[in-house]
Amino acid sequence: MSPTATRxxxxxxxxLWSGNRMSARxxxxxxSTETGWSYSTTRTLLTRMEEKGLVAKADVHGVAVYAPALxxxxxxxxxxxxxxxxxxxxxxxxxxxxxADSPHLTGDxxxxxxxxxxxxxxxxxxxxxxx
Amino acid sequence: MSPTATRxxxxxxxxLWSGNRMSARxxxxxxSTETGWSYSTTRTLLTRMEEKGLVAKADVHGVAVYAPALxxxxxxxxxxxxxxxxxxxxxxxxxxxxxADSPHLTGDxxxxxxxxxxxxxxxxxxxxxxx
DNA sequence: CGATTGACGCTACATTTGTAGCATATTAGC
DNA sequence: GCTAATATGCTACAAATGTAGCGTCAATCG
Numbered sequence: 001m002s003p004t005a006t007r008x009x010x011x012x013x014x015x016l017w018s019g020n021r022m023s024a025r026x027x028x029x030x031x032s033t034e035t036g037w038s039y040s041t042t043r044t045l046l047t048r049m050e051e052k053g054l055v056a057k058a059d060v061h062g063v064a065v066y067a068p069a070l071x072x073x074x075x076x077x078x079x080x081x082x083x084x085x086x087x088x089x090x091x092x093x094x095x096x097x098x099x100a101d102s103p104h105l106t107g108d109x110x111x112x113x114x115x116x117x118x119x120x121x122x123x124x125x126x127x128x129x130x131x
Numbered sequence: 132m133s134p135t136a137t138r139x140x141x142x143x144x145x146x147l148w149s150g151n152r153m154s155a156r157x158x159x160x161x162x163s164t165e166t167g168w169s170y171s172t173t174r175t176l177l178t179r180m181e182e183k184g185l186v187a188k189a190d191v192h193g194v195a196v197y198a199p200a201l202x203x204x205x206x207x208x209x210x211x212x213x214x215x216x217x218x219x220x221x222x223x224x225x226x227x228x229x230x231a232d233s234p235h236l237t238g239d240x241x242x243x244x245x246x247x248x249x250x251x252x253x254x255x256x257x258x259x260x261x262x
Numbered sequence: 263c264g265a266t267t268g269a270c271g272c273t274a275c276a277t278t279t280g281t282a283g284c285a286t287a288t289t290a291g292c
Numbered sequence: 293g294c295t296a297a298t299a300t301g302c303t304a305c306a307a308a309t310g311t312a313g314c315g316t317c318a319a320t321c322g
């Protein structure tokens with residue numbers, strides 16, 4: 001089962017999902033304004049996220065760059081699903097359209113999200129998972 | 132700002148929202164099947180939740196009974212709002228209808244939820260908050 | 263080539279969360 | 293009244309989270 005991201009970790013993923021891989025410094029510059037974290041904090045988070053399998057680290061010319069290991073859709077889907085299903089007992093069709101207004105989700109992603117939201121119990125859809 | 136409930140705490144709130152106030156024992160009997168917690172655990176959670184202002188403790192004939200301090204709608208709204216707004220940048224109208232299928236939400240509650248989801252920044256709606 | 267700057271790898275530490283046990287005060291039955 | 297369940301009040305403790313600093317090595321600027 002996909003690892004769960006905490007609020008703080010989501011702050012980072014949010015930026016990583018923007019597209020290109022980012023170095024710790026870049027991630028920091030991006031999130032620091034909204035978070036106020038010290039560079040060390042950003043780096044610690046990034047490291048833990050890699051251990052948890054939330055991000056993938058690569059080496060580009062000597063510097064480490066990070067990329068999300070899970071797509072925005074997957075994470076959003078897992079969170080929404082857990083919330084609605086487990087906590088609020090919403091059964092059956094959970095419309096992915098509820099996120100249709102997000103400027104980040106494309107039509108394809110919405111379709112994917114729909115699949116996640118309405119998948120039955122076993123999340124054995126062990127296909128590759130990335131960007 | 133309303134205190135935030137963790138996943139485990141939500142498991143308890145879920146049952147408390149069922150209607151009547153419950154004693155620790157009752158809450159435990161209700162959640163233990165799904166959680167497997169020991170009675171102590173349930174009680175610890177309840178105590179912390181009271182400190183955090185998530186539940187209200189009352190004394191009925193000597194026994195402590197708990198009631199949710201925040202309505203299901205308020206909590207759901209806060210969670211959904213945070214998720215969509217802060218993390219997924221979904222702006223503007225966030226349809227409360229996305230939760231329309233929950234067997235727990237009445238029309239009035241949906242209206243309330245809608246208000247929460249689409250309220251502007253300042254959550255200075257310091258009105259009473261209860262069941 | 264020496265001093266400076268940034269990236270990395272570790273270590274640190276206070277809180278919060280998840281989970282639970284123990285001792286004592288009570289209450290309900292014999 | 294005495295004993296057996298219970299409810300309460302504390303204490304415990306490991307893991308996860310939030311936040312950050314230090315020392316070192318390598319690339320860079322003079």
